[in-house]
Amino acid sequence: MSDTRHAPAKKPSKNREKLLVAARRLFAERGYAGTGTEDIVREAGVTRGALYHQFADKQGLFRAMLEKMLPEIGERLFNETMARIKHDREDLKVGCRVLLGIYADPDVRRLFLIEGPAVLGLAGWKALQAPLSTLFLHHALQHLVDEGTLAAEEMEPVAELLAGALQQAGLGIANADDPQAARERYAAGLDLIVEGLMRRG
Structure with a gap:
């Protein structure tokens, strides 16, 4: 490769x-x-x-195609999250659920979650999506910092851990026989993590 x-x-x-x-x-x-x-x-x-x-080659074309998909995913994540929340602190929980729903979309599942790691390698795939997940998670977690639920120095490690959880959930959805059922299982698990975080303070 x-x-x-x-x-x-x-x-x-x-x-x-x-x-x-x-x-x-x-x-x-x-x-x-x-x-x-x-x-x-x-x-x-x-x-x-x-x-x-x-x-340069077919792999370069594939990478460029995924790079072109990322802003589309980001826009959909933002718009659907904003449409569902009533308070800024809901960004994190709702956004995680929206992202998992996007992961279950057939095209995103096939191209981004199945083919992506296989073609780019796991490290390359993670690096490709890092800017999007960082933007989403830092934006959502900043609301918790602003209200005093999360300390400023805690935001970066929490964001990294949540990014890893979302990536793992995405891979689980991608390889499941029933992606929609898998999405609900992972969403429920992420709800527990996020709700525990939001109850602090």
Whole structure:
């Protein structure tokens, strides 16, 4: 598996967007291993040269596709959480449940949770999603710091532990025979952790 972390960024183009759209559809339908670059360029209506002008290889295209998905996940997480809460301190509990619901979405489950760790490796997959989970958890935990439930110096380790719990829940949902049932089990477990944290003070 090649390392594309240090490949220079290519100038955005219509071909790049076509390739990302095609890759997302085919990877979701057939999986990473079952999709060849020839399938992607044919679906996108571009040449192989256009693909390799934009991406170092298929793994680089896959990584870029996931990077493009992350803001979509973040926007959905924010909007659905804000629609469900009545008080800022509910951000954490509700947001965790919303995120697990997003993880159970078929495309997110297949691309982000099943193919992602397999293609990028567990460490690469965790690093890719770290900015999103950090933004969400720091925002939610800051409300608890502001109200005195959580000490400021406790926020970082608690955020790291919750990020790990959410990642593990995501992997559990991804590999479950019944993703929706698994989502409810993990949500109930996270509720216990979060409610215990919120009862402090």
